Amino acid sequence: MTIEKTIEKDATILKLEGWLDTLTSPELACAIDALEATPAIVLDFEKLEYISSAGLRQVVACKKKADFLGAAFSVVNVGKEVYSIFSLTGLDKKIRILGK
Amino acid sequence: MKKRRGTVAKTIALRYAALLFVVLTIIALASYALVYSYALDNARLYSEAATDIYGTILILKSREQGFALTVENADLIQESGEYMCRTYAVDYVYVYVPVEDGVRYIDLSCSKEQESAQRELADEFAKLGRIEPGNTHLHGMKIDYEMTPEELAMWNGEEYYANITMENDFGHELCTISRVTDDFGNAVCVGVDISYASMLNKVTHQYGVLMIMIFGVFAAVTAGLYLIIRKRVLAPAEKISTAMEDFISNGKRSDVKLNVATDDEFGMIAGAYNTMTREIDHYVENIGELRSMEEKQKAEMEVTAKIQKGFLPDGSFADEHYEIRGIMTPAKQIGGDLFDYVRLKDGRLFCVVADVSGKGVSAAMFMSTTLTALRELAKANVEPSVILRETNRILCENNAEGLFVTAFLAFYDPKEQTLTYSNAGHNLPYLLSGKPIPLSDAHGVVLGLFEGETYEQQTIRMRPGDTLFLYTDGVSEAVNEKKEFFGEARLEACLHDGLETDDPDLIGRVERTLRAFAGEDEQSDDLKILTLYLRERKELLLDVDAREFVKIRDAILGCSVPAPVARAMCLSAEELFVNVVSYAFEGGVPDGEKIRFVLERSDRLKLTLEDGGTPYDPLAEVVSADEYDMDEQVGGLGKLISFGIADESHYEYQNGKNRVTILKYLEELGHDD
Helix, strand or coil: CEEEEEECCCCEEEEEEEEECCCCHHHHHHHHHCCCCCCEEEEEEEEEEEECHHHHHHHHHHHHHHHHHCCEEEEECCCHHHHHHHHHHCHHHCCCEECC | CHHHCCHHHHHHHHHHHHHHHHHHHHHHHHHHHHHHHHHHHHHHHHHHHHHHHHHHHHHHHHHHHCCCCCHHHHHHHHHHHHHHHHHCCCCEEEEEEEECCEEEEEEEEECHHHHHHHHHHHHHHHHHCCCCCCCCCCCCCEEECCCCHHHHHHHCCCCCEEEEEEEECCEEEEEEEEEEECCCCCEEEEEEEEEHHHHHHHHHHHHHHHHHHHHHHHHHHHHHHHHHHHHHHHHHHHHHHHHHHHHHHCCCCCCCCCCCCCCCHHHHHHHHHHHHHHHHHHHHHHHHHHHHHHHHHHHHHHHHHHHHHHHCCCCEEECCCEEEEEEECCCCCCEEEEEEEEECCCCCEEEEEEEEEEECHHHHHHHHHHHHHHHHHHHCCCCHHHHHHHHHHHHHHCCCCCCCEEEEEEEEECCCCEEEEEEEECCCCEEECCCEEECCCCEECCECCCCCCCCCCEEEECCCCCEEEEECHHHHCCECCCCCECHHHHHHHHHHHHHHCCCCCHHHHHHHHHHHHHCCCHHHHCCEEEEEEECEEEEEEEECCHHHHHHHHHHHHCCCCCHHHHHHHHHHHHHHHHHHHHHCCCCCCCCCCEEEEEEEECCEEEEEEEECCCCCCCCCCCCCCCCCCCCCCCCHHHHHHHHHCCCEEEEEEECCEEEEEEEEECHHHCCCC
């Protein structure tokens, strides 16, 4: 998995590519730790093929970090498969998902 | 056995002798009784006759010489008495007259044998003063004596004789007394004593001699009979039985002739025995020859069968793409039906079932030619129709016996998941895909008879989960006791049932059904069935370490299923695996502990995870999405995902292992990738 971090004026964007699973989620955890104050935090899942519960937990952690930083949080460009995992776990109701 | 030999003869002889002895003894005793009574009668007659003669002599003498029969003429009377005793076998003769209170002897004469006894008696009387010494003939001596009733009857004229048996000093005597009267009117008693002993001894002596002679003759006859029997019956019987025993125990046979040179039954038996031993020897020799020939043939057959078996593949094979199972029941004869499969270098599988007409070595050799041709052509990467065409050509070139082969052959390509097949007159196989489907017909003529034949071929889709069922006519043409064929309908029904019940042992099911149908019929031994079951199977043994998930992921992604399905399965697997790694071994992981992961793909994808950790049923506490609180719960999410995307989930705890099974159906996905 690769994480491409883009810091813009009004948002910090983390672009994930590949598999977010047990083995790769610690990378996301590091990236989340490294987040600094910003108006919005966006996770771009356009190229994310796979997410497991370990990944979901990091998404939740990211949201909590955003809340802590007072930033808006959203997940964007979620593919069909990955979205189905969000809906399966009910996280789609708790996390703002844009551009399915 | 030997000790008892001949006891029959002895027993017969002894019993015969004993019986004879008893019978003879009875006859002897009976006849002795008869002779004895006759002798008694005779003695009485003799005694009476002697009395008459004595009386007559006295009367005639007294008349001639003119003397009266009185005591005064005792000397004259004595002469007659002595004459009687000399001439006749009598002991005593006497003359007396009854007087008051007794009798008075006129004379008593005796035989020479009795003289001393008489003298002693006379001496006794003389001592007593009853007579003068020297008067041995007791002339004129009166004795006190009461006459017996017989004597009185005789004296009174009522009886002519008085017969009295006496047992006294004179011995066992018969006394016969008669009354005579002389010319002077003097009546006297004349008596004669004869000895029973002397009368009877004579008879019994003669009789005894006779009896001994008879007994002797009988004994001699018996002994003779025994000897004859022994010579003519027992000896030959013993000879025959000895010969028979030798025949059995020593293996001596017709070279030892039985010599009983007589015309009787034993001669006949001996002759028959000699003929029989000769015949048996002859027969045994023949049997030996036949047996050695048969054994040779059998050994040759066995070698042929072994060679043939060596050609052919094992009954089962499995790799990650397919599983092959076959039964080739050991037929009693070598023959020409078989199956074969070869894995080609390019990953394809070549399989064939074939059936050569006929049985025996020629069929087996024909088959090996066929098999070699088929294999070589298959390895040369030739199309099925071409393989059949070329094999037909090769077989036609060398087929003096006019044998032929039916064959069905097919290539399975796991990459393309296609089956390309061609048929030369063989039974149509079944494709088992949910139900038994006979493969559509593309058959040509049998191989080996017609030169230049061409064959069609067909390609069908064969998916994991499908089974190809190949068989020889030993299956469809198995016959039951009523001479009915097993037939395709029964086979199809059996396969159908097997699929319905998801029977993992389809071949075993068909075989059992067939045996139950055919009973003890021999044809049921001649089965050849081959099944090709398509599936993918991967098995991993993983350390208790989350990093091992990479291997699971690679295994699932390497599976020929659509990527979304693979990813979904990965997700299920990851959640379960991580769960086990995190929680199953909280007390510490034992050395060498492994988690077993099995992935199987047929018409569905099946994942099995097995661990030896704390018994735990992950299915028991799956929270629903609505209940999930992302601020509170951590662990529940994985199970929620894992079981949420599965079509079926199972858990069992067995032999100290947790086993979770996840199924993902593939049907609805089709083959549109």
